[in-house]
Amino acid sequence: MMHIYLSALLLCFSRIFPAILNAPIDLNLFDIIAKLQSSSEYSTFSASEIASELPNQHPELAERLERMLTVLASYSLLTCSIRSNEDGNKERVYALSSIGQYFALDKDGGSLGPLSALIHRGYHHV
Template identity: 40%
Template sequence: MASHTAFRPSNLDDDQTKEDESFVYAGQLANSLVLPMALQTAIELGVFEILAKASPGAKLSPSQISTEMPTTNPEAPKMLDRILRMLTSHSVLSCSAGADDAGSFQRLYSLSPVSKQFVPDQDGVSLRPLMALVQDKVFLASCGPRAP
């Protein structure tokens, strides 16, 4: 059985290596068929931008995130939580447990190194356009017929 060793150029520091690895993983997610719809939905809803604008290292509940979205659906926090849990299970977001004002359990989500790749940087660059391209109906149709 062959083993896999990660290539790590010696001239890169650990922070740059971690950022590069996060970029590669984010690119894989953008090109995969495993969770693209949830990722695209989070992008379209502005989840990553909401978390990024809150403050560095902010941890927000689905209720707090959904209040920043243009929705009046009272079920939005529950529906959003399902999407965020899936993204967390793939290391796209980070999640921790906390208590709400009434002392009840709630999940708190924050950006991970991977999700930061989908937030435009100071130059406006992110993987959002790639994600939009590979999820576009015309692009998907050009890849051939899908099984029913």
């Protein structure tokens, strides 16, 4: 279990990955996916299903989110699989991985999200 936490912590200190990590943190994507997983009979969700939970909607939101989710999956923050939708088309679906769970709020309200933001944005407003 400690190696999973260390993997998540290393992503916070990455110099290559911060923009793509901080965007979903700012959008609360990890919390949204965790909430969907805990309140639904399904455990994986498409980009459009996740996008529908975001407060600001626009026509390209799901498409943009899809690109972000794919990168997060490539860093093992999410799992990605393929399912057939109602139209019979294939779509990617995502879920929080064990590493990604460290970026969602836990039962005590803690997360690695603020640490990542602090490291990459600093604390100039203090």
